[in-house]
Amino acid sequence: MTEPGKEPTRKADFHEEALPHMDAVFRFVLRLSASRDVAEDIVQETFLRAFRSWDKYTPGTQCKSWLFTICRNVFLRQRERGQRHDEIVSENVDRSSGPFDVVNPVWVGAMKADPEGEFFDSIVDDVVLQQIQGLPEDYRTAVLLSDLEGFSYQEIAEMTDVPVGTVKSRLFRGRRILQGALYDYAVSMGYIKGSADET
């Protein structure tokens, strides 16, 4: 229990260092859970837990990654309670043939029609977020943490308790699936001409 005299300082430190990350935590868990209600519950639980554990946190170190780790754990615990199971990656969804497929087959088509990638400008945010939602959870988490929140491979590895190599693999596959989905969408909407060789 915190000493009475130190309570105002503790509270001020938490407000100054942890609360500014609330927007980022909310965005992250909203993408993870795909439910605004669930996300709001998790945000509340995350900050409450963080506040209770504040004496375990070393001031000035990676507060954002610490909060995200708590958030993700709260999400996983809630999900287990709700007995939801993650989707299995369908072979039809994952176009990447593996780590040896260096050249992105989607880019081969895109480069012919639009090498500067201007078709991306036509894709609205809702579509992007929807496609992110469609990713398998492990890939979605990696993409969210890296591409939207800017965490390093090492930070993501620590937050998700997997080796750095696994983080890289999940990022690679997650990005490839997302790129394929967004490219297909752009072709269907006429933002870019599809390749004749595509199946």
Added chain:
Amino acid sequence: MTLFDRLKQLLGGSQAPPSPSGEEKKSSAACKPISCMEAIAKVHEYLDGELDGVSHEEVAHHFSICKKCYPHLRLEERFRELLQRSQEGEACPERLREQVLELLAAEAGESR
């Protein structure tokens, strides 16, 4: 190789050409070009700032001079810009922020 060394070679001199100095070796390694396959294989790590085994300058140089590989980089950059843009301005609802503050206040009050 100096003219003197060339003459020594021609005349069957037993002395080997001088090996490059430490600085010359370092300079030569830094300028070593990378292949297209390697550049494309490293594009994610390059954009993530997490290169391993090859320098940022080497990869950047390749993309700056290779017309074939540059579109791969450009498309990856545009893709990441799109992801970033998709969540711009998305903030925690004010109502939720207030709820969190109330929870924290209650928690702080209880812990006294």
